[in-house]
Amino acid sequence: xxxxxxxxxxxxxxxxxxxxxxxxxxxxxxxxxxxxxxxxxxxxxxxxxxxxxxxxxxxxxxxxxxxxxxxxxxxxxxxxxxxxxxxxxxxxxxxxxxxxxxxxxxxxxxxxxxxxxxxxxxxxxxxxxxxxxxxxxxxxxxxxxxxxxxxxxxxxxxxxxxxxxxxxxxxxxxxxxxxxxxxxxxxxxxxxxxxxxxxxxxxxxxxxxxxxxxxxxxxxxxxxxxxxxxxxxxxxxxxxxxxxxxxxxxxxxxxxxxxxxxxxxxxxxxxxxxxxxxxxxxxxxxxxxxxxxxxxxxxxxxxxxxxxxxxxxxxxxxxxxxxxxxxxxxxxxxxxxxxxxxxxxxxxxxxxxxxxxxxxxxxxxxxxxxxxxxxxxxxxxxxxxxxxxxxxxxxxxxxxxxxxxxxxxxxxxxxxxxxxxxxxxxxxxxxxxxxxxxxxxxxxxxxxxxxxxxxxxxxxxxxxxxxxxxxxxxxxxxxxxxxxxxxxxxxxxxxxxxxxxxxxxxxxx
Numbered sequence: 001x002x003x004x005x006x007x008x009x010x011x012x013x014x015x016x017x018x019x020x021x022x023x024x025x026x027x028x029x030x031x032x033x034x035x036x037x038x039x040x041x042x043x044x045x046x047x048x049x050x051x052x053x054x055x056x057x058x059x060x061x062x063x064x065x066x067x068x069x070x071x072x073x074x075x076x077x078x079x080x081x082x083x084x085x086x087x088x089x090x091x092x093x094x095x096x097x098x099x100x101x102x103x104x105x106x107x108x109x110x111x112x113x114x115x116x117x118x119x120x121x122x123x124x125x126x127x128x129x130x131x132x133x134x135x136x137x138x139x140x141x142x143x144x145x146x147x148x149x150x151x152x153x154x155x156x157x158x159x160x161x162x163x164x165x166x167x168x169x170x171x172x173x174x175x176x177x178x179x180x181x182x183x184x185x186x187x188x189x190x191x192x193x194x195x196x197x198x199x200x201x202x203x204x205x206x207x208x209x210x211x212x213x214x215x216x217x218x219x220x221x222x223x224x225x226x227x228x229x230x231x232x233x234x235x236x237x238x239x240x241x242x243x244x245x246x247x248x249x250x251x252x253x254x255x256x257x258x259x260x261x262x263x264x265x266x267x268x269x270x271x272x273x274x275x276x277x278x279x280x281x282x283x284x285x286x287x288x289x290x291x292x293x294x295x296x297x298x299x300x301x302x303x304x305x306x307x308x309x310x311x312x313x314x315x316x317x318x319x320x321x322x323x324x325x326x327x328x329x330x331x332x333x334x335x336x337x338x339x340x341x342x343x344x345x346x347x348x349x350x351x352x353x354x355x356x357x358x359x360x361x362x363x364x365x366x367x368x369x370x371x372x373x374x375x376x377x378x379x380x381x382x383x384x385x386x387x388x389x390x391x392x393x394x395x396x397x398x399x400x401x402x403x404x405x406x407x408x409x410x411x412x413x414x415x416x417x418x419x420x421x422x423x424x425x426x427x428x429x430x431x432x433x434x435x436x437x438x439x440x441x442x443x444x445x446x447x448x449x450x451x452x453x454x455x456x457x458x459x460x461x462x463x464x465x466x467x468x469x470x471x472x473x474x475x476x477x478x479x480x481x482x483x484x485x486x487x488x489x490x491x492x493x494x495x496x497x498x499x500x501x502x503x504x505x506x507x508x509x
Contacts, residue, residue, distance in 0.1 A: 036069070036093035036094075037068060037069055037096075038066065038067070038068055038069075038093070038094050038095065038096045038097075038148075039066070039067055039069060039077075039091040039092060039093055039094055040064060040065065040066050040067070040091065040092055040094040041061060041062070041063050041064065041065050041067070041086075041090060041091055042063065042090050042091060042092055043063050043090045044060055044061070044062055044063055045060065045061050045086050045087065045090055045091070046059070046060055046061075046086070046087065047059040047060060047061055047079075047084050047085070047086060047124075047126060048076060048084065048085040048086070048087075049083060049084060049085070049128075050073060050076070050083070050085060055074075055076055055085060058084070058126055058127055058128055059113075059114070059124065059125050059126035059127055059128075060124070060125050061086070061123065061124050061147075062121070062122075062123040062124070065123055065124070065147075065149070066094060066097055066148055066149055067079055067086065067091075067147055067148060068080040068081075068096075068147070068148040072088075073085060075087065075088050076088065077091075079147050080147075080148070081147075082147065084126075084147075097148075097149075099145065099148070099149065099150060107133075107134045107159055107160065107213060108131055108132065108133055108134060108159075108160040109131070109132050109133075109134045109142055109144060109153065109157050109158070109159055109160065110129065110130070110131050110132075110157065110158045110160060111129065111130050111132070111153055111156055111157045111158075112128065112129040112130075112156060113125070113126060113127045113128065113129075113156065114126040114127075114128070114129075114130045114153075115153070115154070115155075115156065116144075116146060116151035116152070116153060117141070117151060117152050117153070117154060118149075118150075118151050118152070123151065124146070124147075124151065130146075131160075132144035132145070132146060132153075133145065134159065135150065135212075136203075136206065136211070136212045137206075137211045137212060138152075138206075138211075141153065141154060142154075142157060142159075167207070167213060167214045167215065167216055167218055168260065168261070169258035169259060169260045169286065170204070170207070170214070170218055170219065170220060170258060170259050171219045171220070171258050171259075171269070171283065171284050171285075171286065172204075172219075172220045172222075172259055172266060172267060172268040172269065173219065173220070173221050173222070173268065173269050173271060173283060173284070174221075174222040174223075174224065174268050174269070174270045174271065175187075175221065175222065175223045175224065175225075175230075175241075175271050176224055176225075176270055176271060176272045176273070177223075177224040177225030177226075177227075178225070178272065178273050179223075179225065179227075179230060179271065179272070179273055180230075180273060181227070181229040181230050181233055183273055184230055184233055185233060186277055186280075187271065187277070187280050188233065188234075188237045188239060190277065190280065190281065190284075191219065191237075191239070191284075192237060194217065195217055196217045196218070196219045196284075197214075197215045197217055197218045197219070198218075198219055198220070198221055198239040198240040198241065199214060199218050199219070199220055199240065200220075200240050200242060201220070201242050201246055201247060201250070204220050205250075207261070208259075208261055210261065219284065220242065221234075221239065221240070221241040221242065222241065222242045222243070222244065222247055222268070223241045223242075223243065224243075224244050250266055257286055258285075258286035269283035269346070269347065270346065270348060271283070272348050272349075274348070274349060275347065275348060276350070279347045279350075282347065283347060292482055292483075292484065293351070293353070293482065293483070294480035294481065294482045295336075295341070295344070295351070295355050295356065295357060295480060295481050295482075296356050296357070296480050296481075296493060296507050296508040297341075297356075297357040297359060297474065297480075297481050297490065297491065297492040297493065298356065298357070298358050298359065298492065298493050298495055298507065298508075299359050299360075299361060299474075299476070299492040299493060299494045299495060300314075300316060300321075300358065300359070300360045300361070300375075300495045301314040301315065301316075301360065301361050301362060301364065301495075302314065302315045302316070302362075302364050302365045302366050302367065303315070303316055303317075303318055303321060303365070303366030303367065303372065303374040303375055303378075304316075304317060304318065304365065304366055304372070304374070305317070305318050305366075305372070305374060309365070310365060310366075310497075312497075313496050313497055313498075314494070314495070314496060314497070315365075315497050316495055316496075316497055316499070317497070318366075318374050318378065320499065321374075321378060322378055322382075323501060324501075324504055325378060325379075325381075325382040325384050326382065327501070327504070327505065328356065328382075328384060328508075329382050329383075329384065331354065332354060333354045333355065333356055333508065334351065334352050334354060334355045334356070335355075335356055335357070335358055335384040335385045335386065336351070336355055336356065336357045336385060337385050337387070337406055338357075338387045338406045338408060338448050338449050339406075339448065341357045341387075341449075341472075342448050342449065342471045342472055344483075345471075345472055345481075345483055345487070345490075346471070346483075347483060354508075356508050357387065357481075358384070358385070358386035358387070359386065359387045359388075359389060359451070359474065359492060360375060360386060360387070360388045360389070361388075361389050361410060361451055362389070362390070362391055362394075362410065362415070363388060363390040363391055363394065363395045363399075363400065363410075364395075367388060367400070368395060368399035368400050369399045369400070370395070370396075370399045371395075371399075375388075375405070376400070376402045376404070376405055379402065379404040379405060380402060380403075380404055383404065384404065385404050385405075385406070386404065386405055386406070387405070387406040387407075387408055387449070388400055388405055388406070388407050388408070389408050389409065389410035389449075389450075389451035389474070390407050390408070390409070390410055390443075390444065391410050391411065391412075391413070391415045391453075392409070392410070392411075392412050392413075392439065392440045392443040392444065393412045393413035393439070394413075394415075397443055397444065406448075407444050407446075408444055408446060408448060408449045408450065408451070409437065409440040409441060409444050409446070409447075409449070409450045409451070409470075410440070410450075410451045410453060411425075411436055411437065411440055411450075411453055412436045412437070412439035412440040412443075413436060413439075414428065414433075414436050414453055415453040415454075417454070422456065423453065423454050423456045424453070425452065425453060425454075425456050425457070425458065425461055426456065426458060428460075429460070430460045430463060430464060433460055433461055433464045434464045434467070434468070437450070437464055437465070437468055438468065441468065447468055447469050447470045447471065448470075448471050448472070449470065449471060449472045449473065449474065450465055450470045450472075450473040450474070450488075451473065451474045452473060452474070452475055455475045455476035455477075457473075457475060457488070457489070462488050465488055466488075470488070471487070472487050472488070472490055473487070473488040473489070473490065474490045474491075474492055475489050475490065475491060475492070476491065476492060476494055477489075477491025477492060478491065478492075478493050478494065479491045479493075493507045
């Protein structure tokens, strides 16, 4: 009897053990069968660390938090990328959520303990040190990626600089509204092949303000048009772009230099349908012109027919001027309009090797219909173009109308020398200079170019040109112009009365 009881007890214990093992096997099978890579917590969950063959609680994660799971360890799921685990219950399968990382930092952030927030709520609390990549800073909060989502940290942190390269300058490229899908594809292919990252204006401004750092190959794009095919191409490549409306509030100057954090103005490069890929590459890299084409800009003043009428060294007799025009004509030189020169300078167009810009300062003797009319007659006779920088307070612009003569600004009434400051431009403050320049603009109806009186300039004048959106400005210098010149210090050869034909030929060749 006693033996039967022992056998029965043994069988019962065996049945219980088999049942427990069966339940565990079944439970593990259920856990494995129901494993999902992406899950959402259905209630507040505890977070565990596996150490010394034990799962130890180290923190909590709130309800409705998405996690990406990596593998199963007993009845615990490992969270991908971290040595943290959650229990298999109180989670449900979910679809993957793509994260939009607005910014990319080169800093790290250390927290102890880790308290992460989202939507003004504390959602994750881990009682141990963690190191995160700092994505960006906004409203005083430090945003990080953690367990497949983005959270922010309020306190108990330390910022660490990493060893990654910091972005020191950035290219700002505007695609004109005439850009076609086929041409844009060429430019975007180049960006993709060279692993460029596109950013939005708020990211750019945060970078300028030292709030964030950006990837080394970051670039800011603007598209002015509304062509659906072009817009779809940006989306196809996964590239962000900014619209004209979005950039209107910023002080953006058309130029080609890469923007540094210290720059006061934001410089952009404009891409047109005729911009070739080499010019585009130069713009991206902040290079004005890799071919370094140089163009002679000639500076004339007064013209006369009869000897003795002009006794200044900057007067030129018309016989010499006609011979120069004839040489340009016979040797297939292109005399540029001011628009062509500006487009060339900004890299929008290519020009023939034999190109030259003829400029005339002031508007005095021989240059207008009222004072001899020698200049315009010669230009029209030889069908060559030139640009006159007119002192607009002194002579009526109507005296200089011709399809072969562009009239640009030489200031309104500042063409004076001064015993106290050398020249009038040095005597005036910024507001006075701006008022004078604006009067001239109102008359010539253009801010394409400016010419400094007596080749004299200062920082105040440069600032005024920038604020009034002048594209280029000319000085002296007696050397050829290149795209690498400062846009407000473009050099010219001064033409004197004793110039020989050989000297002229040497200047333009």
